[in-house]
Amino acid sequence: xxxxxxxxxxxxxxxxxxxxxxxxxxxxxxxxxxxxxxxxxxxxxxxxxxxxxxxxxxxxxxxxxxxxxxxxxxxxxxxxxxxxxxxxxxxxxxxxxxxxxxxxxxxxxxxxxxxxxxxxxxxxxxxxxxxxxxxxxxxxxxxxxxxxxxxxxxxxxxxxxxxxxxxxxxxxxxxxxxx
Numbered sequence: 001x002x003x004x005x006x007x008x009x010x011x012x013x014x015x016x017x018x019x020x021x022x023x024x025x026x027x028x029x030x031x032x033x034x035x036x037x038x039x040x041x042x043x044x045x046x047x048x049x050x051x052x053x054x055x056x057x058x059x060x061x062x063x064x065x066x067x068x069x070x071x072x073x074x075x076x077x078x079x080x081x082x083x084x085x086x087x088x089x090x091x092x093x094x095x096x097x098x099x100x101x102x103x104x105x106x107x108x109x110x111x112x113x114x115x116x117x118x119x120x121x122x123x124x125x126x127x128x129x130x131x132x133x134x135x136x137x138x139x140x141x142x143x144x145x146x147x148x149x150x151x152x153x154x155x156x157x158x159x160x161x162x163x164x165x166x167x168x169x170x171x172x173x174x175x176x177x178x179x
Contacts, residue, residue, distance in 0.1 A: 007071035036140040069149035122172035130165035
């Protein structure tokens with residue numbers, strides 16, 4: 001039985017062919033990882049594809065080293081890298097296409113769409129580092145320790161950066177008129 005084992009122990013078991021260990025690790029991270037990916041790429045189907053890709057990386061990739069940080073930090077770094085790879089590929093494809101004509105939103109949805117657009121606009125005005133830090137914390141539900149491991153800085157630095165990013169987001173949202 002794999003219950004109660006650390007992520008690192010589960011990863012070792014997975015690498016030894018224990019499918020129940022994979023199921024346990026999947027259950028621990030699927031919801032948070034999917035939420036993070038979905039917000040990063042803003043496309044449910046693509047997020048599902050990226051989730052599968054990231055989880056296959058858990059099985060195939062041998063680069064994770066427990067002495068260099070926590071598994072969750074490594075996993076969300078892999079997810080972030082998959083999103084960045086996707087953005088680069090998309091940017092190349094989009095550069096070759098003419099821009100699409102915008103569709104008018106339904107009057108019934110205007111207010112909620114306006115709020116969503118305001119949140120997205122506020123997020124896009126943040127630096128990439130601020131945006132990723134907020135998404136990893138809020139959507140990925142990573143701890144300060146895990147975030148510190150990803151970024152290679154002390155927890156206090158992460159707390160300061162998160163505070164500044166949150167403040168910047170709230171200020172931008174207020175400027176747009178939805179804060």
